[in-house]
């Protein structure tokens with residue numbers, strides 16, 4: 001559902017600085033959630049962009065600071081492949097992070113890409129309903145959600161002109177993506193928008209034009225599904241490298257990052 005929302009962005013010189021900022025955000029909001037409620041529930045993306053953040057989280061000082069035993073880890077999307085396949089979002093996270101930190105296996109809720117896609121989506125929805133103790137039409141409120149954006153404007157596995165982008169009822173769906181001749185499993189936009197803090201990580205000049213269109217172009221979420229992300233909190237956060245942000249208007253500085261704020265409207 002579209003709603004007005006503020007996009008706050010921070011622009012760093014390099015992808016390494018973006019990763020450092022992302023690891024700091026991860027640690028801060030996990031610690032805050034654990035202090036407030038005894039558990040932190042975080043949903044992460046796959047692809048290549050979060051790799052550096054995961055590698056940092058697996059090393060000092062972050063590895064010591066994150067209360068791993070109080071963290072529940074979820075995915076925003078998965079490719080329909082097994083957990084050892086090179087395309088698996090879970091596999092990337094396992095290699096970069098999970099194999100190196102004391103996060104208990106029963107707190108890692110992967111989407112099972114090796115199952116029939118509809119079955120995997122239904123199973124994941126059941127995990128969410130049980131773990132978040134949801135009733136009826138309630139959506140889970142993740143403490144933190146990390147999103148990426150493809151150079152086609154997709155986020156999670158909400159690809160342009162695919163059925164999942166119109167899903168308002170289910171929490172998790174199987175999505176056929178004809179342009180990639182494949183299936184994906186994905187959280188739906190209402191679930192992402194119910195997250196307490198939603199953060200995009202976006203890097204690289206190949207995404208600069210698309211990012212400009214998503215934030216400053218006409219509202220056309222069928223073509224640009226990232227525009228569906230208008231969190232109920234009223235804010236979406238973006239951590240960007242200078243290349244990805246080269247078309248965006250910056251207005252100030254925060255530490256070593258340039259900053260900008262945009263009002264996103266329908």
Ligand SMILES: O=C1O[C@H](COP(=O)(O)O)[C@@H](O)[C@H](O)[C@H]1O
Nearest residue numbers: 045046047048049148149150156
């Ligand atoms: O296919 C996917 O793509 C997006 C963006 O990935 P990136 O490699 O350009 O960072 C990612 O956020 C999503 O989780 C993934 O399944």
